[in-house]
Amino acid sequence: MKKTETKIAVLGIVVLFAVLTVSTASAHVFMKYKPLETSVPEGECHSAYVEVWANVSGDDDLKWGQIGFRYDPSCVNVTDHEWGPWVDPSMTSWNANPDCWGPGIDWVLFTFALPVGSTMVGDEAMLVNLTVHCESSEYCETPLELSCGEPGCVVPCQLKLRKSDGTPVSGYTLVNGTFKCGEAPQPETFTKSLAKGWNLISLPLTADDMTVSSVFSSVAGKYDALYRYDAETHSWVALGDDDTLENGVGYFIHMTESGTWTYQGSAYTTMNISLEPGLNMVGWLNCSKPIDDALSSIEGNYRYVARWNSTAHKFEVYVPGAPSEFNDFNTMERGEGYFISMKTGDTLTASC
Secondary structure, X not given: OOOOXXXXXXOOEEOOOEEEEEOOOOOEEEEEEEOOEEOOOOOOOOEEEEEEEEEEEOOOOEEEEEEEEEOOOOOEEEXXXXXXXXXXXXXXXXXXXXXXXXXXXXXXXXXXXXXXXXXXXXXXXXXXXXXXXXXXXXXXXXXXXXXXXXXXXXXXXXXXXXXXXXXXXXXXXXXXXXXXXXXXXXXXXXXXXXXXXXXXXXXXXXXXXXXXXXXXXHXXXXXXXXXXXXXXXXXXXXXXXXXXXXXXXXXXXXXXXXXXXXXXXEEOOEEEEEEOOEEEEEOOOOOOEEHHHHOHHHXXXXXXXXXXXXXXXXXXXXXXXXXXXXXXXXXXXXXXXXXXXXXXXXXXXXXX
């Protein structure tokens, strides 16, 4: 394989329509990927074919162009390509301009050479058939974009029609795709009993919909207040149904009656949270860990950790270095929220 042929992978293609439309003209060029949905669930080291097609509306044909294919190289790479039957290989190049390609971007210059008496007016013609290959051993997603105007590229995206005077067409629509490599992990279910009154909680799962109304739909009508704490302004922030919740953040929810909170999502297993001097109300991961291990990234820089006992209606405290019999708890638990008293600003990093 030549160096100019940057590799791509696709395991499961589900196209997410992201349409870029530029002005209008008498003839309009459409470019898109085919098929719109392709699935290769076997995982790493498996390949699939993805084609790029062009269509021109109006009484004209697409003759020449240059365009880029953009993707996440940690997820996918293009390993091979085959030009369409109407493309002239002698006047077509793949990654010939060093300023326009690299990891995650391939740049092509193409020329359509139609057979005598034939036409592509109103019809589609295939530009190229890409062989795509998965680079990740884990499930991943990446957009696959038809891309113009790459930074540092001396030749921007252009499309020219056969009957034009050489002026690039001003009207084109590029339909981008989204690719899924492997099979998405099945969502987990988290369940927690919430007592009447105040409960200090956090989100151990990342839901598709992280709005308040969605995450707390299982206890709708059973709570009347939800707050987070702003450590910068030292103030409480009330949240409504349409507000978005975050992993790694602690929340106080006031239950008007006891209830069982249940929601689904993917496991939140890695955190990187900025902490301010003084009190910070934080969440935790989808696992349990001894506090000394869980807070090793801020060791020596915090005074104490506190959690709220919703049954006894009081705070419980952990002080680093204190005898175990003086501490009320010694583990960080999924679904719990915590106050951390910091000596100075720092970053809490942890993983399951």
